[in-house]
Amino acid sequence: MDTNTNFTLAIEDLTVSFDGFKAVDALNFYLDKNELHVVIGPNGAGKTTVLDLICGKTKSTEGSIKFLNKELTKMAEHEIVRAGVGRKFQTPSIYENLSVLENLEISYPYGRGVYGSLTFKRNKTVLDKIHEIAKQIMLDDALDTEAGLLSHGQKQWLEIGMLLIQDPQLLMLDEPVAGMSVKEREQTAELLNKISEGRSVLVIEHDMEFVERIADKVTVLHQGKILATGDMETVQNDPKVIEVYLGH
Numbered sequence: 001m002d003t004n005t006n007f008t009l010a011i012e013d014l015t016v017s018f019d020g021f022k023a024v025d026a027l028n029f030y031l032d033k034n035e036l037h038v039v040i041g042p043n044g045a046g047k048t049t050v051l052d053l054i055c056g057k058t059k060s061t062e063g064s065i066k067f068l069n070k071e072l073t074k075m076a077e078h079e080i081v082r083a084g085v086g087r088k089f090q091t092p093s094i095y096e097n098l099s100v101l102e103n104l105e106i107s108y109p110y111g112r113g114v115y116g117s118l119t120f121k122r123n124k125t126v127l128d129k130i131h132e133i134a135k136q137i138m139l140d141d142a143l144d145t146e147a148g149l150l151s152h153g154q155k156q157w158l159e160i161g162m163l164l165i166q167d168p169q170l171l172m173l174d175e176p177v178a179g180m181s182v183k184e185r186e187q188t189a190e191l192l193n194k195i196s197e198g199r200s201v202l203v204i205e206h207d208m209e210f211v212e213r214i215a216d217k218v219t220v221l222h223q224g225k226i227l228a229t230g231d232m233e234t235v236q237n238d239p240k241v242i243e244v245y246l247g248h
């Protein structure tokens with residue numbers, strides 16, 4: 001296929017084996033700009049491993065991952081972040097002792113712009129950006145609050161904000177609504193729908209009600225392979241998907 005160049009992310013024939021066990025097995029996967037794609041599937045299907053491969057945490061055995069035409073399989077983790085890939089892990093990694101504002105500031109990509117790393121100071125540009133992001137993540141009234149005092153859901157949003165402030169072209173979230181209240185899930189769905197404008201978002205999630213609210217496309221992974229892919233309705237009605245995943 002020579003269609004890769006049109007996609008933000010094009011994964012082809014991606015395989016990783018751990019002592020002969022193929023956790024991801026000849027995977028082909030494409031992601032467009034403005035697309036919010038959710039990956040679902042049973043425990044151990046290889047979902048988190050796919051994110052690990054994209055962000056360079058795990059090295060592939062075979063295959064390619066092209067992101068904006070850069071080959072990620074040849075790049076180090078920090079280079080992949082700099083290229084515009086943001087990844088949120090299952091447990092939020094925020095600084096509990098710092099305020100919301102300080103957490104966002106620490107994530108600001110100082111030194112990447114024309115001014116270089118010498119201008120590490122809180123100027124108006126930075127503050128404006130922090131306020132813009134805080135509003136998006138519904139924490140604009142909590143900028144001075146110590147992050148450790150936030151609710152579980154708010155902590156998850158803060159971590160999303162810490163990624164957004166770096167303006168990634170690809171944002172990856174692993175089970176973002178696990179442990180959230182019903183209200184927080186609804187607010188997170190709205191947030192994700194907004195932040196997929198202008199970028200690509202890849203989400204792993206088990207909560208099907210949530211998936212239905214956010215997904216442009218759904219891919220079902222099973223034993224490292226794609227079982228089905230398409231819109232929510234197509235996937236939900238696929239007999240293979242019902243058998244291995246939704247029927248449980």
Ligand SMILES: Nc1ncnc2c1ncn2[C@@H]1O[C@H](COP(=O)(O)OP(=O)(O)OP(=O)(O)O)[C@@H](O)[C@H]1O
Nearest residue numbers: 018022023041042043044045046047048049050058
């Ligand atoms: N670094 C590793 N070394 C060895 N085996 C691994 C490694 N990472 C993942 N695996 C194995 O690969 C398989 C897929 O794991 P993965 O975490 O990707 O599943 P998952 O789809 O995210 O599952 P869950 O829904 O439970 O989070 C599992 O059998 C896991 O034990």
Ligand SMILES: [Mg+2]
Nearest residue numbers: 047048049174
């Ligand atoms: Mg996982």
